[in-house]
Amino acid sequence: MSIIKDDYKESFWKIASEIEKEIEKIENAKNVKEKINEIKKKIETLKSGFLSKKGIIASLLNQLSKLDQQQRKELGKEINEFKQEIESFVKSITEKIEEKEKELKYYTNLDLSVNYTFKEKGHFHILTIVQEELMNVFAELGFEIIDGIEIEDEYHNFEALNIPSDHPARDMWDTFYLQNGILRTHTSNMQIRILEKRKPPIKAISIGKCYRRDNMDATHSFQFHQLEGFSIDEGISFLDLIRTLYKFVGKYFGVNSKVNFVPSYFPFTEPSAEMSVSCFACNQQNSQCSVCKGTGWIEILGCGMINPVVLRNVGIDYEKFSGFAFGMGIERIAMLKYKIPDIRMFFENYLEFNSLWG
Ligand code: PHE
DSSP, X not given: OHHHHHHHHHHHHHHHHHHHHHXXXXXXXXXXXXXXXXXXXXXXXXXXXXXXXXXXXXXXXXXXXXXXXXXXXXXXXXXXXXXXXXXXXXXXXXXXXXHHHHHHHHHHTOOTTOOOOOTTOOOOOHHHHHHHHHHHHHHHTTOEEOOOOSEEOHHHHTGGGTOOTTOTHHHHTOOOEETTEEEOSSTTHHHHHHHHHOOSSEEEEEEEEEEOOOOOOSSOOSEEEEEEEEEEEETOOHHHHHHHHHHHHHHHHOTTOOEEEEEEEETTEEEEEEEEEEOTTTTTOOTTOTTTTTSSEEEEEEEEXXXXXXXXXXXXXXXXEXXXXXXXXXXXXXXHHHTOOOGGGGTSOOHHHHGGGO
């Protein structure tokens, strides 16, 4: 009797564990809905096979009447325990499959065929877009792109660039002072940082944020972005600088843009110049133009031949090597290219403005 019951136990748990495994792997089924129904049927069959009036437990209990009282008591207890095991297994497995069924209903109710377009999808800020465009143009011109740092020391931001502490140019580049340095006033610090590690020939650009103590107005901000570029090798001349910048303007603003250079002064370049491009708004036709103030030109960058003092400061033989450098304001370029009238618009976070370029 007990042996028969043990056989039943074994076969019950065999089927039970198969059902459990099937539930665990239900997600892999080709047709999950069908699989759920199949498992539910199996649970029903197991339940009625063991627990119904004509089921195994009932027939085992029936057979008890043939036994004497002592045996009846012992076996009766065992059979009842088995019955309880079956009942609690059936209960928990039924809950499990119902849970799965609920999940399935949730997922199958998702109608993925609906053609929904997000109204507020994310996109890059216009300054990021312009930076990427500029990087592409300079990459085409053979410049490598090097990351920069914003917290700088006075040596790399000023002294190494030939701006000693008593130099009047310091006023123009006054900045924010931190406990561990200053916020850089231009990306020219990267000329020094890069040349401390690398030796010529080198042709690179570096883009990033800069800070000055400027009050905010339509064309000034205490925080802005610059692109610094430089090229150093044997025999680099002013002509290489002009040629590079012409190519840049042609590629970025269009071949019909005119370019103008005027002499300027920077302690770290000698000779120095400022470059302007012809006004996109009036095409040099409107003496009342608000964008170029009627001059026909818009200044976009400072440039020049790297001062030999700077090369000496980073240990480069300035008799053998020469180089040019230029620095442009990204906001200025973006304002020109995309006709943005006020620099503050970049930073005010008006969604209407930001989404114009989405
Ligand atoms: N660093 C200069 C500025 O911020 C721009 C510049 C860069 C000029 C490189 C010459 C060469 O105004």
